[in-house]
Amino acid sequence: MKTRILQAGRLLPSLEARLAAAFDTVLLAEQPDPQAYLAEYGAGFEGFVTSAGVGFTAATLDRLPRLRVISSFGVGLDKLDLAAARARGIAVGYTPDVLNDCVADLAMALLLDIGRRVSEADRFVRRGAWTTPGAKSFPLARKVSGAKLGIVGFGRIGQTIARRAAGFGMDIRYHTRRPVAGAPWLHEPALVELARWCDYLVVITAGGAGTRHLVNAEVLEALGPRGFVVNVARGSVIDEAALVQALVERRIGGAGLDVFEDEPNVPRALFDLDNVVLVPHIASGTEETRQAMADRVFDNLQGFLRDGRMISPAPM
């Protein structure tokens, strides 16, 4: 008999097909009343497939008394109640590493976009401003090559961003609680000082309670009217109300944002600002990387069920 696997929400079609071929899978999000379904049938499932965006709570685990393994699509752990899983001895897998390149690529794309005003220039051309007789020419942008880059969080993705930025001849420093052994860039223990020093502040630290509003009004003030912020981490890491206020009042130079505090809701006040680039949480969103993440979700699940081993167990 095939192992019963509960799938929290929709996944890549290729992953859903692989899961359905190997296991007896049920899509929870498709049930008319997911809570009633869990109460009635939860005891039948040994595996649970979720994602960084959906996660799982202790209450969900309570409804899955025979659960042995959870496989999550994504690197973020902030919505996964790892303590509840640990208390039950449930193994948890996730998908680090395979997305480092794409998240770093998008951080650079946002940085280049806000610095060089790419999206703003695109809008300028599309609305016919370039060909309007007597119209003002497009304003000058800011140089990226050789500029000062501050990176908040210096794990695998932060270091990948640093290597890309080094290719642009950027002067790089990073902020973490402790210096990263062997990193050839300067560690700045005070985030406010990093913000004061840099031209571009890229946020790529883990989300969750420990980093909530790490980038606050004081940090934004230090960044100043010629400083830009890029967030490819979690919306919760930046105090979004303070960020919106700083942008509206032009107290920082601009922002490139992939993530928001209340996704998919983006503060309307940002929509009219030319110095802001907004994208819908797409940092890992390429065909190649999403497929690699899907493969890892499957391999973690199958590996655990076959011989108790995962390629990438979550740090518990």
Ligand code: DGY
């Ligand atoms: C991740 O992998 O954590 C992405 O940000 C998607 O949530």
